[in-house]
Amino acid sequence: MILLPYSTEKSRSLFERALRVLIEGGSSPSRGPANYGDYPIFIDRGKDSKVFDVDGNSYVDWMMAYGALPLGHAHPSIIEAVKEAVSSGTLFAAATEIEVEVAEILQRIIPSAERVRFANTGTEAAMAAIRLARGFTGKPKFIKFEGHYHGWYDDFLVNAHPHPLPSLGHRNDPIKIADSSGLNRHALADTIVIPWNDIQAVERAIETYRGQIAAVITEGIMANMGVIAPKQGYLEALRKITEENNILLILDETVTGFRIAPGGCQEYYQIKPDLCTFGKALGSGFPVACFAGRAEIMEALSWGGVLHYGTQNASRIGLFAARASLKELLKDKGKAFNYMWTIGDKLCVGIQKLFREFGIQAIVQSVGPMFQIMFTTKPFIRDYREFCASVDRAKYQKFSLALFEYGVYMSPSASLHSVATLAHREDDIAFTLEAMRNVLKDGKI
Ligand code: PMP
Numbered sequence: 001m002i003l004l005p006y007s008t009e010k011s012r013s014l015f016e017r018a019l020r021v022l023i024e025g026g027s028s029p030s031r032g033p034a035n036y037g038d039y040p041i042f043i044d045r046g047k048d049s050k051v052f053d054v055d056g057n058s059y060v061d062w063m064m065a066y067g068a069l070p071l072g073h074a075h076p077s078i079i080e081a082v083k084e085a086v087s088s089g090t091l092f093a094a095a096t097e098i099e100v101e102v103a104e105i106l107q108r109i110i111p112s113a114e115r116v117r118f119a120n121t122g123t124e125a126a127m128a129a130i131r132l133a134r135g136f137t138g139k140p141k142f143i144k145f146e147g148h149y150h151g152w153y154d155d156f157l158v159n160a161h162p163h164p165l166p167s168l169g170h171r172n173d174p175i176k177i178a179d180s181s182g183l184n185r186h187a188l189a190d191t192i193v194i195p196w197n198d199i200q201a202v203e204r205a206i207e208t209y210r211g212q213i214a215a216v217i218t219e220g221i222m223a224n225m226g227v228i229a230p231k232q233g234y235l236e237a238l239r240k241i242t243e244e245n246n247i248l249l250i251l252d253e254t255v256t257g258f259r260i261a262p263g264g265c266q267e268y269y270q271i272k273p274d275l276c277t278f279g280k281a282l283g284s285g286f287p288v289a290c291f292a293g294r295a296e297i298m299e300a301l302s303w304g305g306v307l308h309y310g311t312q313n314a315s316r317i318g319l320f321a322a323r324a325s326l327k328e329l330l331k332d333k334g335k336a337f338n339y340m341w342t343i344g345d346k347l348c349v350g351i352q353k354l355f356r357e358f359g360i361q362a363i364v365q366s367v368g369p370m371f372q373i374m375f376t377t378k379p380f381i382r383d384y385r386e387f388c389a390s391v392d393r394a395k396y397q398k399f400s401l402a403l404f405e406y407g408v409y410m411s412p413s414a415s416l417h418s419v420a421t422l423a424h425r426e427d428d429i430a431f432t433l434e435a436m437r438n439v440l441k442d443g444k445i
Contacts, residue, residue, distance in 0.1 A: 006057065006404075006405045007055055007057075008039075008041055008053065008055050008057070008404075009055060010042070010053075010054040010055045011039060011040065011041050011042045011053060011054055011055060012038075012039050014042045014054060015039035015040065015042070025039070025040065026040065030066075030413065030416070035397070035412040035413045036401070036412055037397075037401055041053045041057075041404060041409075042054045045073075045074075046061065046072075046073025046074055047072075047073050047074050048072045048073060048074070048075075048423040049061060049072050049073075049421070049423040049424045049425065049428050050073070051073065051409060057404075057407065058407060059404065059407050059408060059409035060407060060408050060409065060424075060428045060431055060432055060435075061073070061409045062347075062408070062409065062410045062411070062418035062419065062420070062424075062432070063409055063410060063411045063412075063418055063419075064418075064419050064421050065280075065285065066280065066411070066416060067223075067255055067259065067280045067281060067370075067417075067419045068280040068281060068283065068284070068285055069281070069284060069285050069421060069423075070258055070259065070281040070284060070325060070329060070336075070340075070421050070422060071284055071325055071328055071329075071421065071422050071423060072421050072422060072423020072424070073423065075284070075325075075328070075423070077324045077325075077327070077328055078284050078285065078321050078324050078325060080324070081320040081321050081323065081324035082286075082317055082320060082321055084320060085098075085316055085317045085319075085320035085321075086317060089316070090316065090317060091311075091312070091315070091316055091317075092316065093311050093312075096314065096316055096319075098314075098316060098319045098320060098323065099118060099314040099319060101319075101323060102118075102319045102322050102323050102326070103116040103118070103290075105323070105326050105330075106278075106290065106292060107292075109262045109263050109267075109326075109330065110263045110264060110266070110267075110276065110278075110292060111263050111266050111267055111272055112251075112266055112272045112273050112274070112275075112276055112292065112293055112294065113276070113292035113293065114292075114293065114294055114295040114298065115292060115293065115294075115295045115298035115299070116290050116291075116292040116298075117290060117291055117292070117298065117301060117308060117313075118288065118289070118290045118313050118314035118315075118319070119279075119289045119290060119291065119308070119310060119313055120287040120288065120289055120310065120312050120313065120315065120318075121151065121279055121287055121289050122150070122151050122252070122254035122277065122278075122279030122280060122289050123150070123151025123152055123153055124151070124289060124310070125254070125277035125278065125279055125289040125290060125291040126150040126151050126153065126156065126217065126250075126252055126254070126277050126291075127151065127153040127155075128291055128308045129215075129217070129250050129275045129276075129277050129291045129293075130142060130153075130155060130156070130214075130215065130217065130250070131306055131307075131308070132275065132291070132297065132298070132300060132301065132306050132308075133214040133215035133248045133250060133274075133275065133297075134214045134215075135300050135305060135306035136214075136248070136297045136300045136306070137214040137215070137246075137247075137248060138214075139211070139212055139213060139214035140190045140212060140214065141190040141191070141192055141209055141212045141213045141214060142155075142190065142191060142192065142213065142214050142215040142216065142217060142250075143192045143193075143194060143202065143205055143213060143215070143216040143217070143247075144156050144158065144159075144191050144192070144193055144217055145193070145194060145195065145196035145217075145218055145219075145384075146159045146168070146174055146193055146194065146195050146196060146383070146384040146385070147159065147160070147162075147196065147222060147224065147225040147228075147383065147384025147387065148160065148196065148217075148218065148219045148222065148224065148225075148252070149219075149224035150217060150219075150252050150254075150277075151254075152180070154183040154184045154187035154188075155187050155188070155190070155191055156191060156217065157178060157179045157180055157183060157187075158176050158177065158178050158179060158188050158191055158193055159174065159176065159177050159179075159193050159384070160179050160224065161179050161415070162225065162384075162387060162388045162391075162393065162414075162415055163177055163388055164388065165385060165388050165389040168385060168388065171195050171198075171201070171385065172201075172204065174193050174194060174195065176188050176191070176193050192205050192209060192213070195383055195384065195385065196218070196222060196228075196383055196384065197228070197230060197231050197234055197382055197383050198383070199234060199237045199238065199241065202216065202238065202241055203241065206241065206245050206247070213245070213247050214247070214248060215242075215247060215248040215249070215250050215274075215275075216238065216242050216247055216248070216249055216250065217250040217252060218235075218238065218249070218250070218251060218252065219252050219254075219255065219256070220235060220251055220252070220253060220256050220260075220264070220265030220266065220268075220269065221255070221256055221260070221265055221367050221370065222383075222384075223255040223256070223370060223416075223417055224255075224415055224416060224417075225384050225387045225415050226365055226372035226374050226381060226387055226391065226414070226415060226417060227365045227366055227367060227370050227371055227372045227417045228365065228381060228382060228383065228387070229365075229367050230269065231382070235265075235269045235271045236269070236270075236271055238271075239271045239272065239273070242274075248274040248275060248297065249271075249273040249274050249275075250273060250274065250275045250276065250277070251264075251265070251266055251271070251273035251275070251276040251277075252276070252277050253265060253266070253276050253277060253278050254277055254278060254279040254280055254289070255280060255370065255417075256268075256370075257278040257279070257280070257281055257282060258278070258281035258282060258325075258326070258329055259281055259337075259340070259368070259369055259370065259419065260337075260367065260368055260369075260370075261334070261337055262329065262330055262334045262337065264276070264278070273293065274293050274294050274297055275291060275292070275293035275294070275297060275298075276291065276292055276293060277289065277290070277291045277292075278290050278291075278292070281325075282322055282325075283315075283318045283321055283322050283325075284321045284322060284324070284325035285321065286315060286317060286318035286321045286322070287312075287315060287318060288314075288315055288318035288319060288321070288322050328422065329422070336422050337368075339422060340368065340369040340419075340420050340421060340422060341368040341369060341420075343369070343420035343421075343424045343425075343426075343428075343429065344366055344368050344369040344370070344371055344419075344420035345366070345368070346426070346429050347371065347420060347429045347432065347433075348364040348366045348371050350429060350432075350433045351364050351373060351433070351436065352364050354433060354436055354437060354440065358440045360375075360440065360445070361375065361376065361377050362374060362375045362376065363376060363378070363379065363380060363381070365380065365381060368420075369419050369420040369421070370417050370418075370419055371417060371418055371419070371420070372411075372414075372417040372418065373396060373399070373410075374387075374391045374396070374414070375391065375392040375395040375396055375399070375414075375445075376390045376391050376392065377390070378390045387415070391414060392414075393414035393415070394414075395445055396414035397412060397413070397414060398444065398445050399439060399444075399445045400412045402439040402442070402444040402445065403435055403436065403439055405439075406434075406435030406436075406438050406439060407431070407435060408431070408432050408435040408436070
């Protein structure tokens with residue numbers, strides 16, 4: 001329901017209050033003015049596919065906590081699971097059965113997960129995976145691709161945001177652009193940055209740094225620069241070249257996990273990484289992440305080897321939620337995944353049709369439930385450099401902010417994608433397309 005006239009005055013005044021105590025009024029730059037303009041909408045509650053703000057406006061939510069909610073908001077089975085966990089103790093920081101149980105499920109459904117270690121966030125899991133790769137191989141360097149994001153740890157916080165094309169240097173020798181001040185001065189010395197979707201770039205780097213590369217870390221589907229699929233055969237070639245050169249392949253499935261297929265994009269693309277990381281959808285709204293992989297490598301975490309600690313690791317509440325969420329996602333032979341793909345595809349087809357009707361130069365790139373609208377004159381965007389050069393990010397932001405007024409909440413960032421979930425219904429698609437039609441009719445973009 002949209003309350004007319006649309007007002008977000010309570011959000012505005014909350015933001016003013018927030019500014020007196022929180023930097024940019026919140027706890028992450030992605031929730032502040034960089035994405036939301038004057039002030040963000042303060043969310044009060046959520047149910048199924050909708051969120052409700054503090055002013056009483058409702059929105060069909062396609063952002064879904066940046067993909068952390070595969071079942072949507074306040075799913076009854078998650079509520080039950082969490083109640084059960086909380087009422088018998090929140091945290092023991094000691095061995096628990098739920099940890100074994102969820103690890104067993106993951107071992108069963110994720111092709112490369114011979115062993116599992118729980119952490120809290122995608123960032124932590126990727127940090128640990130890199131340390132593990134270095135510790136296991138005894139080699140210092142790793143390859144990280146332009147435009148990929150693995151969290152905010154120093155060693156891989158480089159070329160993860162869009163920049164003007166001329167600042168990136170030649171693609172054979174990309175300039176490393178740190179995404180933050182304050183990094184350890186040497187943090188990026190062993191990080192090799194090269195373009196993605198280009199196997200020759202990997203060959204070149206291996207040749208240049210022969211014997212020094214512990215791992216290649218990659219997103220399976222690029223999800224932090226819009227949505228960019230791997231070229232046909234690219235991930236397979238990456239697997240082959242790393243194997244032949246004794247380099248570990250780390251697949252970051254923080255976004256693709258429990259979204260593309262039960263076993264993530266490693267199942268979908270049929271590649272077996274040495275290590276992989278998961279987060280977001282695993283905890284269905286709770287901070288649960290994990291890294292997993294070949295037993296021989298994971299064994300290096302054993303006491304005296306590669307250290308990974310954490311009081312909150314294997315959050316009991318989070319794992320109760322994870323078990324409940326996985327049960328929903330895996331029932332009926334994984335029908336849930338077909339459903340999310342169908343919803344994603346239908347929405348994207350509808351948006352494309354609408355853009356054609358209004359003569360808008362924009363494309364929708366998607367892989368199943370993951371999608372992103374890109375305002376561009378190009379027929380498709382294949383890598384970070386094309387994204388930086390050819391996508392009108394300001395226009396996307398205007399579009400997504402204008403949609404708020406019509407009750408639709410998409411990711412407000414041109415580089416961060418949106419998702420279809422189990423909670424979305426056909427009428428959410430119709431509602432969203434109608435909202436977009438109104439924005440286009442208003443001539444707001
Ligand atoms: N890896 C990928 C591919 C991600 O998209 C993200 C988050 N957007 C992360 C890692 C970091 O996860 P978290 O925010 O849970 O630390």
